[in-house]
Amino acid sequence: MDTILYLAHTEADGSLSKTALEALSAVKSLAKGLGGGFAVGLVGEAVQAAADSVAGCGATDFYAVQGADYAVSRYATDTAACEAICKQAGANLVVGPATARFSRCLPGVAARLGGRTDTQCTGLAVDGGEVVVNRWYYRQRMESAQTRAQRPWVITVAPCCFMPEEGCAGSASLTEVAVNVTTRTEVVGVEAPSADEQTIRPEAEILFVAGAGWTKKQADGAAHMKQAEQHILGFLEGSKASLGSSKSLVDLSGEGEEVLSFMTHLHQVGQTGATPRHKKGLATCCHGEEPHVVGWRFITERRAVNLDPNCGWAQGKADVLYVADAFEVMTKVNEMLGK
Ligand SMILES: Cc1cc2nc3c(=O)[nH]c(=O)nc-3n(C[C@H](O)[C@H](O)[C@H](O)COP(=O)(O)OP(=O)(O)OC[C@H]3O[C@@H](n4cnc5c(N)ncnc54)[C@H](O)[C@@H]3O)c2cc1C
Known part of the structure; x- marks a missing residue:
């Protein structure tokens, strides 16, 4: 039986993004399909509010790595945090949102755990007791449905493929996970195109x-x-x-x-x-x-x-x-x- 861990990071305001909530609903139905439970792991500056916002999602445990070091997207700290949570949870099936932040670090987490990764998955289901992910190849001309024997298996879920999990707020009890990490990288700011007419905005109607x-x-x-x-x-x-x-x-x-x-x-x-x-x-x-x-x-x-x-x-x-x-x-x- 796979031990499932849902991983997410908080946004600047301490909330979980829509993409993160979509990945959570994917994990919920995956766990249901496998007839087991799942744990939640959160990374961010302060994750209690985010954990509370999904406290009733059905997770057995809530693991947390929090503090000023985890407020921003940085490969060294994010990878160390996620690796530590995976180890503490004993997870061998890890699912997170394909946000820019996690797309950057989760494949590295898979490598550190000696596992495999499939990124930007557009489907996640159970078929005949096996976990099946869907991915697109060759600029979205070919779609695959694939399984993996290797574990740990780290999967990122593409945006807008599942309905976001909602209506499950409550009070979550966090298990703090200790992380030992040093980094030479200091984040001094973020430069991004303004999310108006400058880019395609996926969340627009x-x-x-x-x-x-x-x-x-x-x-x-x-x-x-x-x-x-x-x-x-x-x-x-x-x-x-x-x-x-x-x-x-x-x-x-x-x-x-x-x-x-x-x-x-x-x-x-x-x-x-x-x-x-x-x-x-x-x-x-x-x-x-x-x-x-x-x-x-x-x-x-x-x-x-x-x-x-x-x-x-x-x-x-x-x-x-x-x-x-x-x-x-x-x-x-x-x-x-x-x-
Ligand atoms: C290998 C390859 C890859 C390509 N990849 C892409 C791609 O990723 N994306 C892409 O877009 N194209 C791609 N193309 C190019 C594509 O084939 C077309 O050339 C391009 O999409 C045409 O752009 P358009 O319709 O804006 O311009 P046009 O073909 O010039 O069409 C302009 C249209 O505007 C209409 N029009 C003009 N005035 C008005 C008006 N007042 N009111 C209403 N309608 C008006 C005209 O009737 C016309 O239909 C690719 C081509 C190749 C060969």
Whole structure:
């Protein structure tokens, strides 16, 4: 019988992230499928509040490594903390969220324990008494379902694949785990792109994709970049949607053409870009070519605005295609949003 340990780290405000709560619900159903229990291990500056927030999740034990050294993401301290918890819990099946912080340290923990790791798993289940994980390969063109005989087995769960665990707050009794670690690395700050229009934000309700059509000459024979910027930013602000782009639009800057100032390669959706998982997507001035649309495979409800009734979206790639001028449509939509 596997001894299951769920590992998570707290956020700056002491809470558990949505991704961490999703991994917890994955662990709960895994333990149920195996007919056993599981323990929780938490790492952070102060983890009592996080432990209390999931106290009723069904875990048998709550292990904690806490203190100022564990407030920030740092390989040396995080790896030592997780290794110590795994050893104290006697865990041979360890599951954590594929956050940036744990994606960095958990494979190292597996190596230190002499185990194996599978990262960014999109499924975790029990089949015939065996633990099975799902992973994507080759830029999400092939999906595998795989098991492992080796233990310890350290698994990270990709965001947005399970419903987050909720409604199980209470009072958790922590077992403090001692860690012996020295580090030469001092974290003096964090530099990250602002989580607004600068990046694709997975937690947004809607993905708004802008295509190269926004920069093309329109019916009056002129391009309208400033207007395009206003429409796009107005919609993002009004709807709190996350911004994505086609390759053609983000490549324009490299070709020395006039570009939308906020657009970067981090926004690119598609075969050679990102594969976001928003519930809803709206594509504007984007043709809907196959290499772009493969990046939409996890988007449940797809709509597009395009002047061309024969564009790619019309070929079964969107649920709804509005054959219309996106400049006019977004003017109206932003008016309705009060922008
Ligand atoms: C190996 C390979 C990998 C690739 N990977 C990717 C990838 O990861 N992501 C990606 O996006 N592409 C990728 N591509 C490129 C892809 O094939 C397309 O060239 C690209 O997606 C086209 O971008 P677009 O639709 O924005 O531009 P365009 O093809 O120029 O389409 C612009 C669209 O805007 C519409 N339009 C113009 N004005 C308006 C208006 N006023 N209102 C409404 N609609 C309007 C036009 O009708 C047109 O359909 C890849 C290609 C290759 C060969």
